[in-house]
Amino acid sequence: MSVNKTIFQQKLQVFFRRVSTENQSLEMQIEADKKFRDQLDDDEYIEVNELAISANKIKLKDREKLLEVIRLIENGEVSTVYVYDRSRLARNFYEYLQLVDLFITHDVEVVFTTTDASYSAFTSNYLVEGFNGILIEEEGKAIARRVAESHRKLPSKKFGLDTNKSDDGKKNYTLQLHYKEPLLRLFETASEVSSATSFIELLSHFSRVLKKQPTDILRMLTDSFYTGHEQIGNRFSKLSYVEPLLTLELYKTVQVAIKPFIERLQNNLDERSGENVLHPYCDICNEKWFIENAMLVSLGSTLVQINIGKFK
Known part of the structure; x- marks a missing residue:
């Protein structure tokens, strides 16, 4: 949506979503933030989706969609960022803290849309968010290890070999x-x-x-x-x-x-x-x-x- 400009420029609310691979769907994240979008007029928010972007593999400086959001925040055009959880923003401790500093500096509210009632809300406390940054990085490393192990044991393809599936789905x-x-x-x-x-x-x-x-x-x-x-x-x-x-x-x-x-x-x-x-x-x-x-x-x-x- 374009920004509604009247006598003053209305600040935007941003719905940010990310999936790591082409096989993954945004459906869960879209459904989770629907109740927040339903409370807003169409010209009050924008939706930014990162598709097939692994935060474990791609550095923040190379994530074009997220950089668009960062530029809007730096220009003072954003009031709120809605995102499913911290891991959608970053998987690296230092990159997450960079975003935390951006949100705090520009007085941007961050709302996590996950339906998990036990998930901790965003705070403006660098120490608390730093600890959360460590958790998402360690979780990202664990995921990367599991994916690497899966690819090592069950690669999607291997030169010189045919990949077959039995009736029970085993390769x-x-x-x-x-x-x-x-x-x-x-x-x-x-x-x-x-x-x-x-x-x-x-x-x-x-x-x-x-x-x-x-x-x-x-x-x-x-x-x-x-x-x-x-x-x-x-x-x-x-x-x-x-x-x-x-x-x-x-x-x-x-x-x-x-x-x-x-x-x-x-x-x-x-x-x-x-x-x-x-x-x-x-x-x-x-x-x-x-x-x-x-x-x-x-x-x-x-x-x-x-x-x-x-x-x-």
């Missing part, structure tokens, strides 16, 4: 026949890597064979899922619903063989992250050209660019 994974031989050859070849040159040649060759980026090849080589096991630290737990591509013994041999080269590669990428890069320009349109799917690495005395793409 199982079976090898795709056309990828079985090249994937197994990838691991067998990796187990015999003995130099920087052979490691680079391995990444380059199988990038072409499997039509995947070198970083994807690295992830495959270090993914115990292909053995039908989940790895947690140095422990391996069998996943009975996964058809294994290779033995656990071969996987462990591969990890020993490639570990020094992965470490040197990571150190090289860290060192190069701040370097200046000269890009070619098109002489016709004067647009910058980029090389797709290229990796420049130095391993010891070997400097190699893996280029499996093209200029664009």
Whole structure:
């Protein structure tokens, strides 16, 4: 809604909502704040929805919708913010305190719309809200751990494997026949890597064979899922619903063989992250050209660019 401007500018009431993924619905939050919206005229409030925005993954400075609300508050245009609970605003302690300071400084009332009668109301006390900020961050970390564990054990997809569901809804994974031989050859070849040159040649060759980026090849080589096991630290737990591509013994041999080269590669990428890069320009349109799917690495005395793409 546009702001109703008369002799003075009427302050807005903002209904802010957020869901972390595309599969989640705003329905519960919309229903929870309906009783507050019903008490207002249409020109007295605006609704701001963040869709598929994980506050665990996306920093406050990159959340465009929330930044719109922040700008309105800083301009003195907001009287009240309605939000389901604290976790919809932030999952990071410092980001939450930044918002708390904004609300207090600009005398903005914060109303939590959750139907949980035991949920604590917003206060203008930095100490109390700081404690609440710690709670929502720890809760966010716990959720992130559960999601990571779920993705590790039951990924939505895995290259070279078909994801199937039984009648009772349980997942199982079976090898795709056309990828079985090249994937197994990838691991067998990796187990015999003995130099920087052979490691680079391995990444380059199988990038072409499997039509995947070198970083994807690295992830495959270090993914115990292909053995039908989940790895947690140095422990391996069998996943009975996964058809294994290779033995656990071969996987462990591969990890020993490639570990020094992965470490040197990571150190090289860290060192190069701040370097200046000269890009070619098109002489016709004067647009910058980029090389797709290229990796420049130095391993010891070997400097190699893996280029499996093209200029664009």
